[in-house]
Amino acid sequence: MVKQTIQIFARVKPTVRKQQQGIYSIDEDEKLTPSLEIILPRDLADGFVNNKRESYKFKFQKIFDQGANQETIFESIAKPVAESVLAGYNGTIFAYGQTGSGKTFTITGGAERYSDRGIIPRTLSYIFEQLQKDSSTIHTTHISYLEIYNECGYDLLDPRHEASSLEDLPKVTILEDPDQNIHLKNLSLHQAATEEEALNLLFLGDTNRMIAETPMNQASTRSHCIFTIHLSSKEPGSATVRHAKLHLVDLAGSERVAKTGVGGQLLTEAKYINLSLHYLEQVIIALSEKHRAHIPYRNSMMTSVLRDSLGGNCMTTMIATLSLEKRNIDESISTCRFAQRVALIKNEAVLNEEIDPRLMIIRLQKEIQELKDELAVVTGEQRTEVLTDAELLQLEKLITSFLEDQDPESRLDVGTDMRKIHHCFHHLKKLLNDKKIHGKSTVSSEIKDQDCQEPLKEEEYQKLRDILQQRDNEINILVNMLKKEKKKAQDALHLSSMGSSEWRHSQSSPLPPGNSEGVRTLPSSATTQVQDVSTVGHRSSLLHRKTGMREEMSLGRQEAFEIFKRDHADSITIEDNKQILKQRFSEAKALGESINETRSKIGRLKEEITQRHMQQVALGLSENTALPSMSDSLEEKLRSQLEEEKRRYKIMFMRLKALKVEIEHLQLLMDKAKVKLQKEFEAWWTEEATNLQVNSPATNSLNHMRPFPQTPESQQERSQLVANRSDVNTRKILPSPHPIPQSWGHNSTSASLESSISERPASSIPLTGDSQTDSDILAFIKARQSILQKKCFQ
Ligand code: ADP
Numbered sequence: 051m052v053k054q055t056i057q058i059f060a061r062v063k064p065t066v067r068k069q070q071q072g073i074y075s076i077d078e079d080e081k082l083t084p085s086l087e088i089i090l091p092r093d094l095a096d097g098f099v100n101n102k103r104e105s106y107k108f109k110f111q112k113i114f115d116q117g118a119n120q121e122t123i124f125e126s127i128a129k130p131v132a133e134s135v136l137a138g139y140n141g142t143i144f145a146y147g148q149t150g151s152g153k154t155f156t157i158t159g160g161a162e163r164y165s166d167r168g169i170i171p172r173t174l175s176y177i178f179e180q181l182q183k184d185s186s187t188i189h190t191t192h193i194s195y196l197e198i199y200n201e202c203g204y205d206l207l208d209p210r211h212e213a214s215s216l217e218d219l220p221k222v223t224i225l226e227d228p229d230q231n232i233h234l235k236n237l238s239l240h241q242a243a244t245e246e247e248a249l250n251l252l253f254l255g256d257t258n259r260m261i262a263e264t265p266m267n268q269a270s271t272r273s274h275c276i277f278t279i280h281l282s283s284k285e286p287g288s289a290t291v292r293h294a295k296l297h298l299v300d301l302a303g304s305e306r307v308a309k310t311g312v313g314g315q316l317l318t319e320a321k322y323i324n325l326s327l328h329y330l331e332q333v334i335i336a337l338s339e340k341h342r343a344h345i346p347y348r349n350s351m352m353t354s355v356l357r358d359s360l361g362g363n364c365m366t367t368m369i370a371t372l373s374l375e376k377r378n379i380d381e382s383i384s385t386c387r388f389a390q391r392v393a394l395i396k397n398e399a400v401l402n403e404e405i406d407p408r409l410m411i412i413r414l415q416k417e418i419q420e421l422k423d424e425l426a427v428v429t430g431e432q433r434t435e436v437l438t439d440a441e442l443l444q445l446e447k448l449i450t451s452f453l454e455d456q457d458p459e460s461r462l463d464v465g466t467d468m469r470k471i472h473h474c475f476h477h478l479k480k481l482l483n484d485k486k487i488h489g490k491s492t493v494s495s496e497i498k499d500q501d502c503q504e505p506l507k508e509e510e511y512q513k514l515r516d517i518l519q520q521r522d523n524e525i526n527i528l529v530n531m532l533k534k535e536k537k538k539a540q541d542a543l544h545l546s547s548m549g550s551s552e553w554r555h556s557q558s559s560p561l562p563p564g565n566s567e568g569v570r571t572l573p574s575s576a577t578t579q580v581q582d583v584s585t586v587g588h589r590s591s592l593l594h595r596k597t598g599m600r601e602e603m604s605l606g607r608q609e610a611f612e613i614f615k616r617d618h619a620d621s622i623t624i625e626d627n628k629q630i631l632k633q634r635f636s637e638a639k640a641l642g643e644s645i646n647e648t649r650s651k652i653g654r655l656k657e658e659i660t661q662r663h664m665q666q667v668a669l670g671l672s673e674n675t676a677l678p679s680m681s682d683s684l685e686e687k688l689r690s691q692l693e694e695e696k697r698r699y700k701i702m703f704m705r706l707k708a709l710k711v712e713i714e715h716l717q718l719l720m721d722k723a724k725v726k727l728q729k730e731f732e733a734w735w736t737e738e739a740t741n742l743q744v745n746s747p748a749t750n751s752l753n754h755m756r757p758f759p760q761t762p763e764s765q766q767e768r769s770q771l772v773a774n775r776s777d778v779n780t781r782k783i784l785p786s787p788h789p790i791p792q793s794w795g796h797n798s799t800s801a802s803l804e805s806s807i808s809e810r811p812a813s814s815i816p817l818t819g820d821s822q823t824d825s826d827i828l829a830f831i832k833a834r835q836s837i838l839q840k841k842c843f844q
């Protein structure tokens with residue numbers, strides 16, 4: 051049993067503006083426990099509800115300042131928890147903080163760069179790597195992904211449902227057994243044999259989460275998400291199974307109701323969410339106070355699900371995410387206060403071992419049989435029934451193979467049944483007597499043969515040598531035939547892979563099954579390849595499902611989508627990722643080629659070594675000497691070359707594997723971005739359609755037609771623009787460094803405008819500051835919109 055308090059860490063999100071940086075400081079040296087000091091600016095201190103203190107200090111296990119990257123967070127926070135999960139203990143990591151402070155970024159990761167991947171993908175990668183290294187144990191991994199919104203649980207991984215809103219997902223409910231263990235009814239568990247399969251599940255869950263979210267229910271900030279990795283392990287032959295669970299929890303935003311200040315449905319949501327976090331707080335308070343008999347776990351779904359993680363059988367870690375800007379100071383202080391309470395809670399983690407009943411039955415049955423046999427021998431109690439014909443035949447077969455076995459150590463094992471033992475003695479006696487009578491002469495001649503081994507005569511020697519030569523020839527012919535067959539198979543494989551556009555096909559297995567000895571010991575990719583194809587199919591079908599509506603689009607709508615896509619802030623990320631992907635593809639392709647070359651080299655070297663060996667043997671035979679001396683320098687050189695090539699092969703193979711994971715991840719990011727884009731387009735489109743129905747298209751179109759990029763940065767840019775300019779009609783136009791070509795808008799016909807749209811660089815429409823040009827731009831936009839509208843309503 052391991053007793054441990056919940057570990058608390060703080061992570062400060064990078065701030066955009068410099069002047070915000072004076073409001074906190076980190077003291078790393080304070081007797082090894084670092085502390086975070088939040089300094090309240092004077093103007094805020096006056097109005098601050100609780101008191102007028104000007105600074106607050108909070109201790110944390112470790113504090114990660116703005117510069118900390120995802121790798122550091124994983125190494126310091128998640129890796130130790132993953133290690134204890136691999137050792138058989140339960141683990142939980144949860145992120146707590148206000149909306150926008152970086153909980154999702156920390157737990158799942160950013161949606162743009164591979165290096166931004168968060169704790170979940172990194173932990174999966176680490177766990178699968180470790181499991182692969184440990185071949186002495188049999189492991190199984192399952193994944194579940196639960197979202198709790200408004201006190202209802204939803205299964206994010208249900209394959210049967212196509213979610214367009216949360217309510218479409220299967221509802222998960224809590225069941226409690228007589229031992230007060232919690233069971234989640236309807237939460238599906240999915241086996242993941244590889245990192246890739248687990249990543250696909252994460253992607254599926256995240257996509258469902260995103261799709262189910264509507265602007266009215268910003269579920270991502272108001273719901274809790276629990277991604278769970280379930281690990282079971284067993285030593286071969288042992289009946290003991292170890293189970294461990296790792297919960298990775300992205301909690302809802304911790305902001306208070308009072309500040310939310312919204313009405314109607316949003317208020318209900320805010321109340322709920324805060325209720326749920328409020329219950330979490332109550333549980334934490336109850337746990338941190340000594341001698342509290344009742345802990346109110348049952349008050350909310352989330353505390354019920356995380357019951358073991360809080361004050362139970364689990365190693366738990368909390369990450370307090372902080373966005374330390376002036377306007378967030380009170381929320382940051384309340385996040386830190388919550389963390390300090392959490393740090394008082396003690397958990398007791400135990401190894402979760404249980405006996406597999408099926409294996410136990412088999413083991414006990416065997417033991418009973420052995421004991422019965424032993425008892426029969428000890429008590430001398432004979433079985434009365436005679437042996438059947440089949441049993442007798444079986445025994446005789448055993449005796450024959452025992453007698454024929456040349457191994458002096460071989461045993462005649464018939465168990466402890468005395469009837470069988472007696473029968474064996476009888477049978478052996480019979481055999482011996484038969485031999486004495488009939489085979490006297492033969493036995494003596496055999497002995498004579500063995501005793502006097504004369505040197506071989508010249509002709510016999512010649513005969514043997516001829517036979518050897520014949521056999522060698524036969525072997526060579528067979529080897530050649532085999533090589534030809536292999537080459538044919540490889541060529542076919544190569545051809546089919548060349549024809550496919552997917553890299554995963556073209557990389558092809560560098561190790562055809564049944565390859566020669568040295569290569570066979572390297573990790574085989576044949577199975578992963580099959581896997582790849584299936585997961586790709588799975589992912590693309592998912593994407594197809596999620597974006598399926600596009601196929602039914604009218605031409606105009608498609609065009610609008612193209613423009614929306616081009617102008618969307620995410621398009622740069624998608625483009626960047628595409629470029630990186632391209633690079634990785636070509637890197638992987640080059641690597642695949644080098645691997646193939648090295649493999650052929652290995653093959654050639656092996657062949658040379660075999661030939662050399664055969665030559666040496668033949669030489670030895672022809673000179674009638676013993677085996678050639680061991681130190682054949684040429685052969686040794688060849689062998690060391692072979693080892694070197696094998697090493698190179700292994701290194702390249704590992705690199706290719708890593709590349710594959712990266713490519714897979716990038717593809718998932720891109721798929722996710724595409725789904726997001728499509729969803730935003732649909733929302734924009736619906737809004738546009740409604741607006742156009744309400745207002746006359748000619749007068750009102752300008753305010754709605756420009757698709758809006760959704761990033762905070764662009765929003766900021768936009769508000770700055772609004773502040774700078776009084777012209778209301780320019781609100782939705784982004785500044786850009788590119789000047790606009792004069793031809794745009796000047797006396798242009800619709801047709802030439804249309805072509806200029808398609809020729810225009812993929813950036814936003816710029817403002818020049820010159821009022822004449824600006825009004826040209828506006829004219830251009832109007833024209834562009836009427837083209838779009840025409841197409842939309844065709
Ligand atoms: P939350 O889940 O707490 O509401 P998010 O994780 O969605 O917050 O973060 C809000 C935004 O800030 C996202 O755009 C995210 O990419 C960005 N962000 C958060 N933390 C970091 C960080 N440490 N480094 C860079 N960007 C971050």
Ligand code: MG
Nearest residue numbers: 153154270271
């Ligand atoms: Mg979030």
